[in-house]
Amino acid sequence: MKLSDIGEFGFIDRIAPLGLIRPAKVIRGIGDDCAVVRIDEDTCLLVTTDLLIERVHFYRSWGSANILGRKSLAVNISDIAACGGVPKDAFVSIGIPEDVEVEWLDDFYDGLAGLAREYGVNILGGDTTRSLADIVINVAITGVAGCNETLFRDTAKPGNILALTGPTGLSAAGCDLLLRGEAPPGHWVETLKAAHLNPRPHVKEGRFLAASHACTAAIDISDGLSSDLNHICTQSNVGALIFEDKLPIHDALLEAASYLGRDPLEWLLHGGEDYALLACLRPDAFPAVKASAAERGLQLIAIGVIEETPGMRLQRGDGHVEALTGGGWNHFRGRNGKFGGIEIRP
Template sequence: MTLKDIGEFGFIEKISRGCFIRSQNILKAIGDDAAAFTTKADEVILITTDMLVERVHFLRNTTSGFNLGYKSLAVNLSDIAAMGGTAKEAFVSIAIPEACPLEYLEDLYRGIKSLAAEFDINILGGDTTGSKTDLIINISVVGAVPEKEILYRHTAQPGDIIFSTGCLGDSRAGLQLILNKTVADSEELKALFNAHILPWPYLEEGRFLAHQGGVHAAIDVSDGLSSDLGHIIRESNAGARLYAEKIPVSKNLQKFCTRFDADPLEYALGGGEDYMLLCTISPDKADSVARDYLKKFGQPIYPIGEITDSGETELVFPDGRIKSVAPSGWNHFKIPASRLLFVH
């Protein structure tokens, strides 16, 4: 069955079921010319958007609709998390080629709704239109954060300790499995595969960090540690020193790199789409924030270096060697098309 069989409004009626989760502050959801909702007076509104284009970001014939929908929303939620916010409302716009089966589209919306329900997020509207050849998905998310707690990229300070909320490089390994058509024949490879296709947005963790005193700056690791840390130091007019032995690498990635003769540190520095949070914390608050984070989430937050005033990023090895680090992660306009597949 295709869209021709039910028409645009029949499709909207189908996908609208299960979109409205939370009635608080909502005046009008799907069904009018615009959605309408109110906000609290002391909150700053956050708005983020991402567009995903078939044959650029994904290959539809090798990607389940559910995984595509889930990740399409997850990348937006991660942006809200990086600024310490709470995600509130989502808007989904989609351009659909004629040959795209209705079942695939319904599965895509199941993926979106599944993740939205995890975080109490309404889907309040969007737009549907036709496309000549490719499926195009654009999701916008509206969030909110108390004005005094918002986290930016440009506010890191020399002396701050740099932390990551999790291990880095797993998603890149999962992508390599997909690109090389490698069968995930072990629990370790399955975990890496899932790290790439079903990333978890760190919304609760970002909100926790924003509420702590002494957390100065943050960003999500979407382009890779070296690139995203580079955004912080460039915007903050600062530098960074990373310690190679402190960069967290999972046992799954270590086993992958042993099996396929790869360097886990290279994967951690240059891999994108991990969606961990990087944050910088005042040195006098770092230990208490790390302790409270572990107590609340049952997982550590990893200190990996510090902010300097050097204007560049350097990597310190255990033997004392120091290497300058250049951004090596994701860049839409530089990376070959063969690298751009991101879901399976």
């Protein structure tokens, strides 16, 4: 059997039972945005790690080392945000090919440290080694959250309102433009490229949702809206209905769809790497929480509802309802989904 037969998440399911040796104080191990370990009665430690590999996740020609350094940390901070936590301490390891110059590395670490300062994160260590071909970046980060406020994927309830803290699809469209290698000049092009190369972790939004005590479950949009929603549905044993006409569509996305001849819905649903949060909220509390978010300058966009019957559905603009499959990124399989998608290839 090959990894492509079971995919990234099938592989994770196979190894998950092997990880827990000392269960005391471990609230969550493999299978969520962060591992969660109780520190004391009120406080939980959050731990997460992520890899970025050249020619799988990025090309050096796409942007500066500074921007890559920022993204390398941002994607990890986003996992802390998804659990409603505050990021604290990071450890950065990097595999370096012989053709990488010291000045490139200086710029990379300047970018990483710059984002760390913005979010109050220490960089406390890591490792360096030689790589035979490509740059390999691994960041591990810790965070903290109140144990009674930590957000998980498997606690969604039927009737919950599904809401986003920002638009989706911009990063995927930006990646498509970068892969194409050419695009007309315009602000919309730079907006989309920046969404892919320099994402913003939604830490304020995550803390707000956790403190509201109205959010029952959350996840960050890293693999794609449909894929990450599928994680919530599968782990919570629920279903979901998404309304196409409620999905926020950025003007830049419409420009890209026209230029590339694409259906913007495939980016919205299956794009990935947007790092907005997808939250499930109690319907009775949602109006007040949405209003409170707006007062703080935060977005909370209702796009659907959690249903009791497992499975995901999409209600199109004309009212027709059809099955929705998780079609975001899945390592070892690439992209699968009704609307196709993108894949970075060596």
